[in-house]
Amino acid sequence: MKDIILTGDRPTGRLHLGHYVGSLKNRVKMQNETDFEKMYVMIADSQALTDNFDNPEKIRENLIEVALDYLSVGLDPAKVTFFVQSQIPELTELTFYFLNLVTLSRLERNPTVKSEIKLRNFETSLPAGFLIYPVSQAADILLFDANIVPVGEDQEPMLEQARELARSFNNIYGKTFVEPKAVLPETKIARRMPGIDGGAKMSKSLGNAIYLADDKKTVKKKVMSMYTDPNHINIDDPGRVEGNIVFTYLDVFSKPEHFKEFLPDYENLDALKDHYRRGGLGDVKCKKFLIKVLEDELEPIRNKRADLEKDLEKVFDILEDGTRRAREAGQKKIEEVKKAMGINYFVDKDLIKTLQEKYK
Ligand code: TRP
16 A cells, blocks of 8 residues: 655744755655655644634635745645645544544643643633644544654654544444554754754744745845854854854755855865864855855745746645545545444435334
8 A cells, every 4th residue: 555645734824944844845855756645735724723713814814825835845736635624524524523532631631732732821711622623633634544644743642642543433433544653854953943043943933934935135134143153253263063053054955066156165064164163264154155055945946936926826726626636535535434433324225224124
């Protein structure tokens, strides 16, 4: 059996370099190099509403932003089925049946949800929909028979709950679901891309992100404000490259040919780092190089985005078409689910016959 891959994002903001390094690049690689049965990428708008129910406008705006980001990094609708969660009622249906198979105390133990509740000040008034979103996420995965779910580490508890739900359902109603597995980012940097301010992980709420849709000027400004080595005050001072975000980003994005093209005085990144450590190399020179390196990656993405922005109808068509195809798969699966549960009354032609026998 070939893999069925499914992943998704909440449309709560534009995607940034953290998403790019942590997941988008890997999705494009999977799309191009893996021989899979199906690859789904879902925009999890219903899930985003569980903590943004009072701001649906935000979710609607970001639905298209996220779709534009997906397409501009090179995810290909000919290979990937994109779909919008809220437009697949079978997901809600499955969630409702799954809710019978989980206890309140189990939901309250989910560590990711626990920390999110704190973060959102939901301790005293917790929306039920928020508490149960891992069940809905299990439905997202299981309705499509996905066995591979590429996600960040924080999503491992969701996968654990999805496996438990698959197991309980299979035990009670007969084998219906496969147990999915999370595939986590391979490198440390992919798991945690720091923001431009240094320490913390890049995130929208911390205001330390470089967005895929940022224009050239903005990228330049953000790089020029990047955290480097606070003790590297004069050019001649020896500098540290560890924890120096400019070098962290160069580690991720620079290629040997960038040196030939933009910084021919240095053979490679090691040579640049050596000079920085010795002293005599200024931050501005490194930052200017990083801007060129980043632009090499971001410019094609930005150009593609600009083209797509002019053809929003096409973007909507891609989402609509993917959603239709995903729904077809979901409808088939929910029939299987109802059959397993014995609630497919009008499809099961034997049922009426059995009843007729009984009342004869
Ligand atoms: N919870 C995920 C996130 O915040 C988004 C998501 C929703 C998801 N449903 C999913 C991811 C199913 C993978 C599979 O990033």
